[in-house]
Amino acid sequence: xxxxxxxxxxxxxxxxxxxxxxxxxxxxxxxxxxxxxxxxxxxxxxxxxxxxxxxxxxxxxxxxxxxxxxxxxxxxxxxxxxxxxxxxxxxxxxxxxxxxxxxxxxxxxxxxxxxxxxxxxxxxxxxxxxxxxxxxxxxxxxxxxxxxxxxxxxxxxxxxxxxxxxxxxxxxxxxxxxxxxxxxxxxxxxxxxxxxxxxxxxxxxxxxxxxxxxxxxxxxxxxxxxxxxxxxxxxxxxxxxxxxxxxxxxxxxxxxxxxxxxxxxxxxxxxxxxxxxxxxxxxxxxxxxxxxxxxxxxxxxxxxxxxxxxxxxxxxxxxxxxxxxxxxxxxxxxxxxxxxxxxxxxxxxxxxxxxxxxxxxxxxxxxxxxxxxxxxxxxxxxxxxxxxxxxxxxxxxxxxxxxxxxxxxxxxxxxxxxxxxxxxxxxxxxxxxxxxxxxxxxxxxxxxxxxxxxxxxxxxxxxxxxxxxxxxxxxxxxxxxxxxxxxxxxxxxxxxxxxxxxxxxxxxxxxxxxxxxxxxxxxxxxxxxxxx
Numbered sequence: 001x002x003x004x005x006x007x008x009x010x011x012x013x014x015x016x017x018x019x020x021x022x023x024x025x026x027x028x029x030x031x032x033x034x035x036x037x038x039x040x041x042x043x044x045x046x047x048x049x050x051x052x053x054x055x056x057x058x059x060x061x062x063x064x065x066x067x068x069x070x071x072x073x074x075x076x077x078x079x080x081x082x083x084x085x086x087x088x089x090x091x092x093x094x095x096x097x098x099x100x101x102x103x104x105x106x107x108x109x110x111x112x113x114x115x116x117x118x119x120x121x122x123x124x125x126x127x128x129x130x131x132x133x134x135x136x137x138x139x140x141x142x143x144x145x146x147x148x149x150x151x152x153x154x155x156x157x158x159x160x161x162x163x164x165x166x167x168x169x170x171x172x173x174x175x176x177x178x179x180x181x182x183x184x185x186x187x188x189x190x191x192x193x194x195x196x197x198x199x200x201x202x203x204x205x206x207x208x209x210x211x212x213x214x215x216x217x218x219x220x221x222x223x224x225x226x227x228x229x230x231x232x233x234x235x236x237x238x239x240x241x242x243x244x245x246x247x248x249x250x251x252x253x254x255x256x257x258x259x260x261x262x263x264x265x266x267x268x269x270x271x272x273x274x275x276x277x278x279x280x281x282x283x284x285x286x287x288x289x290x291x292x293x294x295x296x297x298x299x300x301x302x303x304x305x306x307x308x309x310x311x312x313x314x315x316x317x318x319x320x321x322x323x324x325x326x327x328x329x330x331x332x333x334x335x336x337x338x339x340x341x342x343x344x345x346x347x348x349x350x351x352x353x354x355x356x357x358x359x360x361x362x363x364x365x366x367x368x369x370x371x372x373x374x375x376x377x378x379x380x381x382x383x384x385x386x387x388x389x390x391x392x393x394x395x396x397x398x399x400x401x402x403x404x405x406x407x408x409x410x411x412x413x414x415x416x417x418x419x420x421x422x423x424x425x426x427x428x429x430x431x432x433x434x435x436x437x438x439x440x441x442x443x444x445x446x447x448x449x450x451x452x453x454x455x456x457x458x459x460x461x462x463x464x465x466x467x468x469x470x471x472x473x474x475x476x477x478x479x480x481x482x483x484x485x486x487x488x489x490x491x492x493x494x495x496x497x498x499x500x501x502x503x504x505x506x507x508x509x510x511x512x513x514x515x516x517x518x519x520x521x522x523x524x525x526x527x528x529x530x531x532x
Contacts, residue, residue: 005034008061009024011061033054038228042214063143064120089139092131095116153179158192171201177207205468215229241293258278288304289303308472309475322447326449334354336353338350339495348489361445363382376414438494469487470489
């Protein structure tokens, strides 16, 4: 019984889909993880592959067979963590389980495990054996080992940490997620174990994305004990996600195009039985396939959540191949640079050029702890790198406020440092009305491939790029705009539309429906300012 794999295959039980207790036997996905398990494990996965079940069994085995150890289950919601702790409690209760048709070997194992439970737990008057401590959030045993669950990190040293759905936590409770990463992970010694398993949401930003990209960068390289090993488990490797293909069945064009792209771009050849399941599942309106069932990691990172403010528009832009394009900046058409001057000196700029009937998004810059002159230097580097000069700089209305020690406004600072045309965009009475106009405007845009690149700022992770921020710009659980690291680019982008409504963009005075209403007070008086 000193062999962990033997224990996993002989001592533990699970309930199958019919609720029947059966012996735990690692499935194919679970075995793949066990074969490559490392000290730090970052798992990007599809739904319901059994990985949470496996980790629950591993944690139960860890505290049953090791003295004075601490294990922690951290989930994005406490009730979810409590369910996983119930899974460990299930393993305790069934450690000496004997099926009715049990053979002699099974009965011997059950007798030995009952003696094991006597040493680990407390024998009650009715003969049952319970953990020394058993609550909804904690199990403790006589060998000094304990396992608890929480939705954040408690402190203290932890030898085994399971973090489930870090992406959900990072998107909904970013401060809590950072606490888990910065505090929780540091509490695990170098010879300890961390398993982060999560589907992904939130685009190419947030602590889960940063963790997964860090782990992906180590693929194919020798790993230190403290390095993260990346695992990706796609949906199509699970046998349950397949359907028999009827003779003569014709796949939809969308399905054919999707899997053709998966093969041509990523080299992933999915069998027809799995393609049919995907086609059926994709028809269910409640599922975001990129988040729930990604075929490749990039699809998970590129998936746009339903709470994203521009989700419908960017999904269409991707379908229409208007994202990731290559084009040159023309000398005959003006380039506009819109600015967002955020709190704590977080600034962002976006570059636009109207060519014919489309608006080309050339790229964007953002930086933290920056001043206007720092950003101007970055803008000029961008101009030089891509061969153009900004025709007009567009600042938010507060760009005319005194903001520097010498009592100069940001507008004055730019003008005195060589910017030939700097305009202030008057304040809009309704952010949501502006957002509505951006939604109308987006279908006419084309996005250069550099818009999808992360921005280097000297840190290991960098900052999310323009496209990531626009796709991740979202509302919180209360329906209010979430002002996170993505909102600065979104504000700078929206500045272009607000400038257009005030006649600051050549050729845009009447090109967007409702634009004339955006600059007037009458529409706000009518209640449009409260638009959801």
